[in-house]
Amino acid sequence: MNKGTVSIIAIAVVVVAAWMWNESRYYDAPATPALTVVDADGNAVGEYRPPLARDMLAEENADSIIYGMRLLNETARLLPDNVGNGLNCNSCHMAQGKRPLGAPYINTINDYPKFMGRPQAVLNIQERINGCFRRSMNGTPIDESSEEMQAMVDYMDWLRGDVEKGHRVDIKNMEYFKVAEYTPDPVRGEEIYVQQCAACHGANGEGMKDQFGDFIFPALWGDESFNLGAGMARMSRASPFVLHNMPIGVGLDAPLGQITLSKQDAVDVSAYFTVKPRPDFPDKIYDWPGVPKPADFRSH
Amino acid sequence: MNKAIKVTIVGAAALLVAAVGIAKSVPYWFAPKMDNPPTVNIHDPELIAKGEYYARVADCVACHTAPGGKPFAGGLGMQTPLGAIYSTNITPDPETGIGNYSYADFERAVRRGVRPDNVSLYPAMPSVSYMIAKDDEIEAMYAYFMSAVEPVRQDNQASTIPWPANMRWPLAWWQLIFAQPREFAEDPTLTAQQNHGAYLVEGLAHCGACHTPRGIGFQEKSLSNRDSEQFLAGSVLEGWYAKSLRNEGVGLAIWSEDEIVEFLRTGRTHHTAAFGSMSDVVEKSTQYFTDEDLQAIASFLKTLQPRSGYAVDWQPNDDTTTAKLRSGNITEPGEIIYIQECATCHRLDGKGAPRVFPALAGNSIVFAEDPSSLIQVTLAGAKMADTKYDMMAFTMPGFYHLSNQDLADVLNFIRTGWGNHGSTISTRDIARMRRVVDHAPEHYVPQAAIREGAHHE
Numbered sequence: 170m171n172k173g174t175v176s177i178i179a180i181a182v183v184v185v186a187a188w189m190w191n192e193s194r195y196y197d198a199p200a201t202p203a204l205t206v207v208d209a210d211g212n213a214v215g216e217y218r219p220p221l222a223r224d225m226l227a228e229e230n231a232d233s234i235i236y237g238m239r240l241l242n243e244t245a246r247l248l249p250d251n252v253g254n255g256l257n258c259n260s261c262h263m264a265q266g267k268r269p270l271g272a273p274y275i276n277t278i279n280d281y282p283k284f285m286g287r288p289q290a291v292l293n294i295q296e297r298i299n300g301c302f303r304r305s306m307n308g309t310p311i312d313e314s315s316e317e318m319q320a321m322v323d324y325m326d327w328l329r330g331d332v333e334k335g336h337r338v339d340i341k342n343m344e345y346f347k348v349a350e351y352t353p354d355p356v357r358g359e360e361i362y363v364q365q366c367a368a369c370h371g372a373n374g375e376g377m378k379d380q381f382g383d384f385i386f387p388a389l390w391g392d393e394s395f396n397l398g399a400g401m402a403r404m405s406r407a408s409p410f411v412l413h414n415m416p417i418g419v420g421l422d423a424p425l426g427q428i429t430l431s432k433q434d435a436v437d438v439s440a441y442f443t444v445k446p447r448p449d450f451p452d453k454i455y456d457w458p459g460v461p462k463p464a465d466f467r468s469h
Numbered sequence: 470m471n472k473a474i475k476v477t478i479v480g481a482a483a484l485l486v487a488a489v490g491i492a493k494s495v496p497y498w499f500a501p502k503m504d505n506p507p508t509v510n511i512h513d514p515e516l517i518a519k520g521e522y523y524a525r526v527a528d529c530v531a532c533h534t535a536p537g538g539k540p541f542a543g544g545l546g547m548q549t550p551l552g553a554i555y556s557t558n559i560t561p562d563p564e565t566g567i568g569n570y571s572y573a574d575f576e577r578a579v580r581r582g583v584r585p586d587n588v589s590l591y592p593a594m595p596s597v598s599y600m601i602a603k604d605d606e607i608e609a610m611y612a613y614f615m616s617a618v619e620p621v622r623q624d625n626q627a628s629t630i631p632w633p634a635n636m637r638w639p640l641a642w643w644q645l646i647f648a649q650p651r652e653f654a655e656d657p658t659l660t661a662q663q664n665h666g667a668y669l670v671e672g673l674a675h676c677g678a679c680h681t682p683r684g685i686g687f688q689e690k691s692l693s694n695r696d697s698e699q700f701l702a703g704s705v706l707e708g709w710y711a712k713s714l715r716n717e718g719v720g721l722a723i724w725s726e727d728e729i730v731e732f733l734r735t736g737r738t739h740h741t742a743a744f745g746s747m748s749d750v751v752e753k754s755t756q757y758f759t760d761e762d763l764q765a766i767a768s769f770l771k772t773l774q775p776r777s778g779y780a781v782d783w784q785p786n787d788d789t790t791t792a793k794l795r796s797g798n799i800t801e802p803g804e805i806i807y808i809q810e811c812a813t814c815h816r817l818d819g820k821g822a823p824r825v826f827p828a829l830a831g832n833s834i835v836f837a838e839d840p841s842s843l844i845q846v847t848l849a850g851a852k853m854a855d856t857k858y859d860m861m862a863f864t865m866p867g868f869y870h871l872s873n874q875d876l877a878d879v880l881n882f883i884r885t886g887w888g889n890h891g892s893t894i895s896t897r898d899i900a901r902m903r904r905v906v907d908h909a910p911e912h913y914v915p916q917a918a919i920r921e922g923a924h925h926e
Binding site: 196197198199201221222223225226235236238239242243259264265363364365367368369377379380381385386416417418419420421422423424425426 | 795797799800802805806808809810812813814816818820822824825826849850852859860861863864865866867868869870871872873875878900903904
């Protein structure tokens with residue numbers, strides 16, 4: 170072979186190698202689809218993508234955001250004095266509060282202060298969080314000016330990204346069920362529970378613990394579960410939560426491999442587990458002051 | 470034209486003609502139809518029942534059924550570097566299936582990989598393993614296929630390999646070189662039970678088809694432990710790394726016989742779960758094995774010595790990760806991605822949840838030499854084997870949407886977390902596997918068959 174041929178082959182090899190290198194280098198994940206940001210009148214004003222986990226480290230208040238993330242994930246372990254059961258905030262606020270139909274924190278900072286029917290009052294974010302401490306966590310409120318409260322708020326604020334006050338990310342929240350529209354069948358609910366829930370939440374709703382005694386899978390009833398004052402104790406809230414979020418680990422879709430049950434399945438299984446024994450919430454008598462109590466109010 | 474060139478061209482052409490000619494003749498003398506085939510009573514219920522069991526052990530259904538398609542009707546696509554090939558219809562339908570096969574035709578296809586029309590089959594059909602099956606086992610399977618499998622009319626799908634690579638005559642050469650007749654030879658140093666295990670592993674259960682590394686000709690480098698220590702030493706097929714089953718640190722050294730049995734029967738142990746093609750193997754095949762057969766396999770696998778140069782056992786480093794994550798000392802992107810994306814299921818201590826979510830700590834697939842399975846399971850997700858032993862089969866969601874950098878960071882974190890130690894994964898490794906996932910073969914299920922299938926249920 171003469172020099173010319175050799176150099177042509179050499180150039181060809183280099184070009185092909187460079188092309189292959191380049192190809193694989195840029196062969197990456199497709200761009201994350203954006204959610205629309207809307208103003209108070211519902212006009213699109215921008216786009217939202219959940220911030221990347223890795224970017225948390227570069228934030229000015231990274232320490233506080235990370236602390237907040239941990240508190241929301243490991244509430245029972247980190248705040249034993251304020252949590253009266255085995256739950257964590259993110260037991261219900263799915264996938265780090267990032268999942269639209271899983272009680273997300275995406276709009277929380279921008280939506281508060283907000284009027285709530287239960288106390289018939291406008292609550293600020295700290296008060297709202299403490300509502301979950303007293304009911305969902307069957308515990309006691311934390312100091313509104315504490316480092317812990319600030320950390321949780323900072324995490325939610327980080328999640329908001331650069332969506333301004335007055336704007337919201339246009340996501341659908343779970344739609345509360347109108348209780349009168351369904352006829353729950355708790356017997357069928359028990360069958361569903363045994364087939365699709367018990368492997369994780371236990372045959373007796375007791376959940377499953379890890380080597381440190383922390384819950385891997387939270388209890389669905391009993392002393393370690395939410396109390397009668399929690400939203401989850403009400404069929405209108407439990408049913409859509411279960412519909413969209415449980416079971417996990419059964420589908421191929423991130424974040425948690427959830428599937429959507431049928432509405433009737435969600436109603437039936439919720440009718441089975443919500444009425445099981447759980448802690449009382451004596452202060453429930455003060456809820457909905459001066460207005461009629463909702464149909465699924467839990468007096469017992 | 471210069472004379473030398475002329476001679477070369479003519480010579481090459483003559484060689485080619487000879488190569489093709491010899492190849493075409495190979496099936497006739499190298500793997501002929503058997504001379505005096507026995508008469509098989511295909512209506513004998515006992516024989517049929519046995520045949521059904523052997524067909525399960527041989528997992529014919531896994532390859533010969535497309536997802537959503539009818540059992541044994543073929544159409545499952547298998548990726549090769551040149552295109553996809555499709556398994557064929559082996560239901561007893563006379564026109565599109567194997568209804569017209571005589572016993573001798575069946576025996577020859579299964580053991581020797583040659584069709585009745587004297588054409589060689591692709592080595593994707595594991596005849597090199599089935600070759601050692603006993604006559605009565607092949608006869609029983611024939612009875613089962615002819616009498617008990619529901620005939621399905623479904624044409625075979627042509628491969629997508631382009632001409633000239635799709636010509637089949639080179640396969641005859643392949644068989645001549647790599648599929649020499651062989652019989653199972655007992656190893657006198659093993660117990661009768663272990664020899665029975667070896668017989669199953671090398672033969673009908675064809676574990677080596679996925680777990681033995683393949684050579685340049687796609688041949689399994691070793692078909693039995695007596696040949697070489699490459700037997701069951703780990704291999705990649707369609708982007709799934711089937712790890713070493715030898716008693717070495719990266720293999721099954723830390724597994725007890727009971728764990729192997731439990732894994733093959735239920736697809737899980739307390740700290741791991743079958744995924745990818747292994748999940749399919751358990752679901753369709755090994756969960757049905759008799760206790761005796763499973764014990765024999767486990768007992769045999771525990772006799773496989775480590776390859777020379779490979780450590781006998783794997784020692785974890787100290788676990789500093791659990792304490793670091795629990796104390797909130799979060800400094801690396803990999804850690805924070807893990808907490809946000811994976812920890813709900815695999816937990817801060819990397820231990821998962823027994824029989825629900827596999828542990829990543831001390832899980833050899835996580836720190837395997839070849840990270841293909843690790844990357845693919847994270848990119849594409851995977852489903853555990855659904856067996857009668859557990860109420861639910863769980864699924865790992867796919868994280869295809871995470872960037873190559875995020876995935877490399879989180880996988881390197883779990884590869885070195887909790888005392889694990891493994892080589893570093895680069896973003897290019899992720900890109901390479903992303904490509905494999907994108908180019909997974911499409912399976913072939915005719916719409917009519919799906920409709921009919923739905924109708925029947």
